[in-house]
Amino acid sequence: MRVLIVEDDPLLSHHLKSELSELGNQVHCASTAEEGLFVAKDYPNDIAIVDLGLPDRDGLSLIRDIRRAGIRMPILILTGRANWQDKVSGLDAGADDYLVKPFQKEELVARLNALVRRSAGFVKPEINADNICVDLLAKKISVKEQPVELTAFEYDLLEYLIRHSRQVVSKQRLLDVLYQDQEGDPNTIEVMMSRLRKKLTQAGQDNPISTVRGQGYIFEISAS
Structure with a gap:
């Protein structure tokens, strides 16, 4: 948060x-x-x-x-x-x-x-998107009820994308999410996105994050 x-x-x-x-x-x-x-x-x-x-x-x-x-x-x-x-x-x-x-x-x-x-439209302390469950209080995620280990930055990125599901989020906005008023390397976002996709698919979730060329990223699954 x-x-x-x-x-x-x-x-x-x-x-x-x-x-x-x-x-x-x-x-x-x-x-x-x-x-x-x-x-x-x-x-x-x-x-x-x-x-x-x-x-x-x-x-x-x-x-x-x-x-x-x-x-x-x-x-x-x-x-x-x-x-x-x-x-x-x-x-x-x-x-x-x-x-x-x-x-x-x-x-x-x-x-x-x-x-x-x-x-964000969520009344429970968790967000669900297909097989993914985000525990907002513990700041942890699970896929098919099995925990997925994420770094703090990976968690922040995924939570932000899920909160804004089906919206295109620019790379600069994600840099601001992670670094606030400090400089961040745009390549960092690409690396983290690659790791996030890999971890989610390895856990059994079809890749939910798409790249929108020239605009940013979108979490394709509606969250509730």
Whole structure:
């Protein structure tokens, strides 16, 4: 899961990034609304965590700008404001859920996972596509109920393709998924795709990943 955190408290931002990264997520932190909007527009994030009290402007205006830009990723508000009016204002601005500080890490992680599953059209913590089952919580896959060993990057690529099944995904988008704001070698994607196809077919799944010349890759099987 690719998580954008927009939080100006450096200690809280550091803790959130460390805890979510330890669970295998890719995390990008921003300390201002403008930086957060830039990252939201330029990188493929699965979800955003937005603090309402940002130094340059209110988090509500950031959420409105994200929605006006046509970005549909779920947004979880972090707020120290416990009154119901602020919660309603956040939801009206385009947020999907809110969490009042202080909070437990386990609740945050559970809400993030639930929001991402719902936004992708999946209500269970797993995705199924023909013989392939993706366990979103354990970050593991199986084919015909037998586990398939993938590297972290291979898993991230396959999960992203399955979440966007029957959509052409460009090589550059996949590089962004893996490397965020760092440089990645496009040849890496080709090598990983070759390995993914081999591992899936060896496990008994007909190759589900096709190359669309000049455009990218497509996962051919509908997921549910």
